[in-house]
Amino acid sequence: MKISQRLMQLQESATIAVSNRAAELRRAGVDVVSLGAGEPDFPTPAHIRKHALDCIEAGETKYAKPASGVPEAKAAAVEKLRRENSLEYSSSQILVTVGGKEGLWLAFATLLDPGDEVIIPAPYWVSYPEQVKIAGGVPVFVSATVDADFKITPQQLRDALTPRTAAVIFNSPSNPSGTVYSPEETDALAEVLADRDDVAVISDEIYDRLLYGGRTYKSFAATSSHAYERTLTFNSMSKTYAMTGWRIGYVAGPQDLIRNLGKLQSQTTSGAATFTMHAMAAALTGDQDCVEEMRSEFERRAKVLHARLNAIPGVVCPEPAGAFYVFPDVSATYSRLGVSGSVEWTTRLLGEAHLAVVPGAAFGLDSCVRLSFATGMDVIEEGLDRLERFLG
Numbered sequence: 001m002k003i004s005q006r007l008m009q010l011q012e013s014a015t016i017a018v019s020n021r022a023a024e025l026r027r028a029g030v031d032v033v034s035l036g037a038g039e040p041d042f043p044t045p046a047h048i049r050k051h052a053l054d055c056i057e058a059g060e061t062k063y064a065k066p067a068s069g070v071p072e073a074k075a076a077a078v079e080k081l082r083r084e085n086s087l088e089y090s091s092s093q094i095l096v097t098v099g100g101k102e103g104l105w106l107a108f109a110t111l112l113d114p115g116d117e118v119i120i121p122a123p124y125w126v127s128y129p130e131q132v133k134i135a136g137g138v139p140v141f142v143s144a145t146v147d148a149d150f151k152i153t154p155q156q157l158r159d160a161l162t163p164r165t166a167a168v169i170f171n172s173p174s175n176p177s178g179t180v181y182s183p184e185e186t187d188a189l190a191e192v193l194a195d196r197d198d199v200a201v202i203s204d205e206i207y208d209r210l211l212y213g214g215r216t217y218k219s220f221a222a223t224s225s226h227a228y229e230r231t232l233t234f235n236s237m238s239k240t241y242a243m244t245g246w247r248i249g250y251v252a253g254p255q256d257l258i259r260n261l262g263k264l265q266s267q268t269t270s271g272a273a274t275f276t277m278h279a280m281a282a283a284l285t286g287d288q289d290c291v292e293e294m295r296s297e298f299e300r301r302a303k304v305l306h307a308r309l310n311a312i313p314g315v316v317c318p319e320p321a322g323a324f325y326v327f328p329d330v331s332a333t334y335s336r337l338g339v340s341g342s343v344e345w346t347t348r349l350l351g352e353a354h355l356a357v358v359p360g361a362a363f364g365l366d367s368c369v370r371l372s373f374a375t376g377m378d379v380i381e382e383g384l385d386r387l388e389r390f391l392g
């Protein structure tokens with residue numbers, strides 16, 4: 001059967017590929033340790049599960065009305081954005097989506113015409129370039145190195161802008177690097193776009209509650225009224241509330257843009273499952289202690305990984321400021337191991353030490369590899385033992 005040209009240019013997700021390879025080895029009886037997946041090891045908090053079950057029993061099992069999100073879910077998102085992000089939205093500015101991923105895809109498909117450029121700071125989350133390409137856009141990468149703490153500068157952003165720029169992606173806290181832009185740095189990037197009325201900002205804030213070292217956070221849309229009018233803010237229950245399998249998130253932004261994203265959603269997925277929308281409302285309006293419990297445990301793990309990785313000769317690892325990933329630069333070990341880059345390095349690590357991590361090449365930075373600490377401390381310690389032996 002013929003496959004479309006559009007699909008032929010699409011890369012498979014490297015993170016999923018690593019999980020699949022690790023699962024294959026496990027099936028063959030190999031004791032594989034995985035620090036690959038970006039999926040919290042905690043169960044979804046009990047009060048959220050219970051609310052969803054109650055909703056199913058009460059008959060919330062039909063098409064959601066409206067498909068763009070039941071009023072309880074939209075109101076909960078409005079309240080969250082006001083409470084935690086100092087952003088004022090009305091319910092008509094919220095679209096409830098099938099995880100953060102659907103929201104992002106709807107945005108690219110809504111905003112981009114063929115040839116439109118989208119600026120993507122690298123390292124980036126694996127799906128951005130692929131979603132941009134399938135929507136007809138052209139990814140324009142701006143590189144941030146380990147020395148720059150994986151952050152792009154205002155000057156780099158200015159230099160990347162062209163008359164064809166239609167959107168800029170901003171992901172803080174970042175997957176894969178764990179870097180977080182300070183409020184001042186966020187202001188400075190927004191300032192660069194202050195005279196570009198035609199550029200939309202895709203602000204992926206799905207890790208905004210997972211901050212370490214007492215950091216404060218500023219949403220891109222909160223930097224100025226100009227930014228507010230041009231920013232789509234994406235969030236999801238997946239990481240903050242350990243709800244990856246529920247597939248529920250939301251987008252907030254200018255009403256007209258949100259209406260158009262909703263139009264596309266109504267013709268494609270018809271939106272998220274009704275009772276998961278109610279679960280989202282329960283997550284956002286319920287007791288937030290569960291978030292702090294998970295966050296503080298992630299922070300404890302980040303410290304262990306950071307200290308032990310930096311003690312390995314040839315490994316340079318900035319301390320993660322948010323999310324649940326470390327992204328050490330391991331390129332100083334390439335010649336010693338006789339490998340050409342991060343893909344070969346991670347393949348050798350999996351084959352010889354039975355430790356699964358994701359190559360930095362998948363995120364646009366071949367000198368690094370990504371380790372997730374969304375897994376138990378015992379697994380992390382064992383993974384680090386194996387890594388030390390592999391490099392030792």
Ligand SMILES: Cc1ncc(COP(=O)(O)O)c(C=O)c1O
Nearest residue numbers: 038099100101125175236238249
């Ligand atoms: C930066 C970033 N954005 C979006 C997503 C999508 O998450 P979900 O669709 O589960 O909400 C992920 C998941 O790994 C991510 O890391």
